[in-house]
Amino acid sequence: MKRYAIIALLALAACKQQGGAAEPAKGGPPPLLPYQMRAEVPSGDRLAAGRDGKALFENHCGACHLIGGMGTNLLTKQRVMAGETPDKGLLANRTDLTADYVKQVVRMGKNAMPAQTRVDLTDAELDSVAAYLGKAN
Numbered sequence: 471m472k473r474y475a476i477i478a479l480l481a482l483a484a485c486k487q488q489g490g491a492a493e494p495a496k497g498g499p500p501p502l503l504p505y506q507m508r509a510e511v512p513s514g515d516r517l518a519a520g521r522d523g524k525a526l527f528e529n530h531c532g533a534c535h536l537i538g539g540m541g542t543n544l545l546t547k548q549r550v551m552a553g554e555t556p557d558k559g560l561l562a563n564r565t566d567l568t569a570d571y572v573k574q575v576v577r578m579g580k581n582a583m584p585a586q587t588r589v590d591l592t593d594a595e596l597d598s599v600a601a602y603l604g605k606a607n
C-alpha cells in the first residue's frame with residue numbers, strides 16, 4: 471500500500487511539472503504591429519472632396535500597406551529586386567506613383583491586391599488617397 475502511495479505521489483509531481491512547463495510565457499502576447507491596428511477613420515462626409523488622404527490611406531489600406539502588412543512585404547521584395555532600397559516597399563515612401571496609377575490599381579486590383587469597390591472607398595476618398603500617394607504628379 472505504501473508503494474502505491476509513493477507511485478501516486480511521483481505521478482502527481484510529474485503532472486505538476488508538465489503543467490508548469492505548458493504555462494504561457496510571462497509578459498503576455500507581443501505588442502501589435504502598426505498594420506494590425508486599424509487607424510481611426512476620419513469623420514465627415516464620405517462623398518465630400520478634399521478629405522484627409524493620409525488618414526484614409528492608413529485606415530483603408532493600412533492593413534496591407536503599413537509596416538509588416540502583406541502588401542508592404544510583397545512590394546518590398548519587388549522594389550529591392552528592381553534595385554531600390556527596402557523603404558520603398560511602403561507606398562507612402564514612393565515618389566514614382568501618379569494619382570491616376572493609384573486610382574487604377576485600387577479600382578482594378580493588381581496581382582495579389584484585390585480591387586476596392588466604391589463601398590470600401592468612395593470616389594472622393596480615392597481622389598484624396600491618390601493625391602496623397604501620387605507624388606510623381
Ligand code: HEC
Nearest residue numbers: 530531534540541544572575576580581582583586591599
Ligand atoms: C488586402 C490587402 C491590400 C489592401 C487592402 C490594399 N492593397 Fe494595395 N497592394 C496589395 C498587394 C499585395 C500589392 C502588390 C500586388 C502585386 O504586385 O502582387 C498591392 C499593390 C498596390 C499598388 C501598386 C504598387 C506598384 O508598385 O505597382 C498600389 C498603388 C496600391 N497597392 C495602392 C493601394 C491603396 C491606395 C489601397 C487602399 C485604398 C490599397 N492598395 C489596399 C495589397 C493590398
